[in-house]
Amino acid sequence: MHDRGGNILMAKIFCVANQKGGVGKTTTAVNLAAGLARIGQRVLMVDLDPQGNATMGSGVDKRQLALSVYDVLLEEASIKEAAVLSDKCGYWVLGANRELAGAEVELVTLEHREKRLKAALLQAEGDFDFVLIDCPPSLNMLTLNGLCAAHGVIVPMQCEYFALEGLTDLVNTIKQVHANLNADLQIIGLLRVMFDPRITLQQQVSDQLKDHFGDKVFHTMIPRNVRLAEAPSYGLPGVVFDPSAKGSQAFVEFAQEMVVRAQRMPTTAKSEAKLASSA
Numbered sequence: 555m556h557d558r559g560g561n562i563l564m565a566k567i568f569c570v571a572n573q574k575g576g577v578g579k580t581t582t583a584v585n586l587a588a589g590l591a592r593i594g595q596r597v598l599m600v601d602l603d604p605q606g607n608a609t610m611g612s613g614v615d616k617r618q619l620a621l622s623v624y625d626v627l628l629e630e631a632s633i634k635e636a637a638v639l640s641d642k643c644g645y646w647v648l649g650a651n652r653e654l655a656g657a658e659v660e661l662v663t664l665e666h667r668e669k670r671l672k673a674a675l676l677q678a679e680g681d682f683d684f685v686l687i688d689c690p691p692s693l694n695m696l697t698l699n700g701l702c703a704a705h706g707v708i709v710p711m712q713c714e715y716f717a718l719e720g721l722t723d724l725v726n727t728i729k730q731v732h733a734n735l736n737a738d739l740q741i742i743g744l745l746r747v748m749f750d751p752r753i754t755l756q757q758q759v760s761d762q763l764k765d766h767f768g769d770k771v772f773h774t775m776i777p778r779n780v781r782l783a784e785a786p787s788y789g790l791p792g793v794v795f796d797p798s799a800k801g802s803q804a805f806v807e808f809a810q811e812m813v814v815r816a817q818r819m820p821t822t823a824k825s826e827a828k829l830a831s832s833a
């Protein structure tokens with residue numbers, strides 16, 4: 555795709571990351587992917603977690619993958635070869651399964667091991683408007699590949715007592731990657747998920763988040779919603795499984811917010827570095 559000036563439009567690449575387990579990363583990755591697809595964006599969802607939840611939750615059977623993100627990281631396949639279209643969800647899936655757990659060890663001895671995903675995406679990014687990367691719950695070599703490939707990080711978080719403390723390690727890692735490996739990288743925003751406004755503590759933590767991070771906190775909040783939790787057992791994101799559910803509507807709203815944020819993002823590493831250092 556080209557813009558009016560004839561330049562090739564490149565995908566905006568976002569990691570969904572938080573080293574804490576079970577905070578809603580995968581739910582965010584698949585529902586944002588489905589929400590973006592719904593509003594006409596071309597989306598690739600990359601599953602970087604050997605659990606393969608984002609793969610299964612997009613209607614792709616992780617046990618039947620001919621090629622996966624593992625083969626891409628080991629340069630045995632291109633993204634074009636390994637990604638599959640999820641018909642029901644309307645986006646492409648570069649899937650993962652348990653095989654990916656071995657990649658961490660195998661990558662250790664290889665050159666440019668943290669930039670394998672970035673190199674692969676460079677070949678494919680003209681084909682998509684958005685690439686979303688679902689990271690595992692740790693700051694390992696797989697997550698590092700995600701962070702090195704991305705323009706920005708989306709951090710889903712629950713508004714609980716230790717939420718801010720837990721962010722420190724992630725923010726430090728992102729700063730280090732920004733300084734040493736990927737000058738494009740910035741935190742795009744913190745997404746409040748599983749939010750229940752009736753719980754006073756959640757309101758308080760939400761207010762604290764806004765005090766600390768200002769407009770880095772997304773306007774959209776994702777409510778706790780049982781339809782979002784039920785959808786994975788049908789192999790679908792909530793947005794596809796039950797579009798009228800409150801949680802699904804919130805994710806479509808979030809997709810719209812992301813389109814606006816992506817349009818506002820600077821396009822060169824240099825201008826992004828400037829932005830990050832002034833933040």
Ligand code: ATP
Pocket residue numbers: 574575576577578579580581582603605607689690691747748749776777778779780782783784786801
């Ligand atoms: P992991 O660290 O293991 O990869 P994760 O951060 O990807 O976990 P999810 O798998 O997305 O987290 O979510 C954890 C659980 O919470 C799942 O059972 C999911 O269905 C449920 N869940 C996520 N978001 C919501 C929500 N907004 N409302 C209700 N349940 C939710």
Ligand code: MG
Pocket residue numbers: 579580581603607689690
């Ligand atoms: Mg997950």
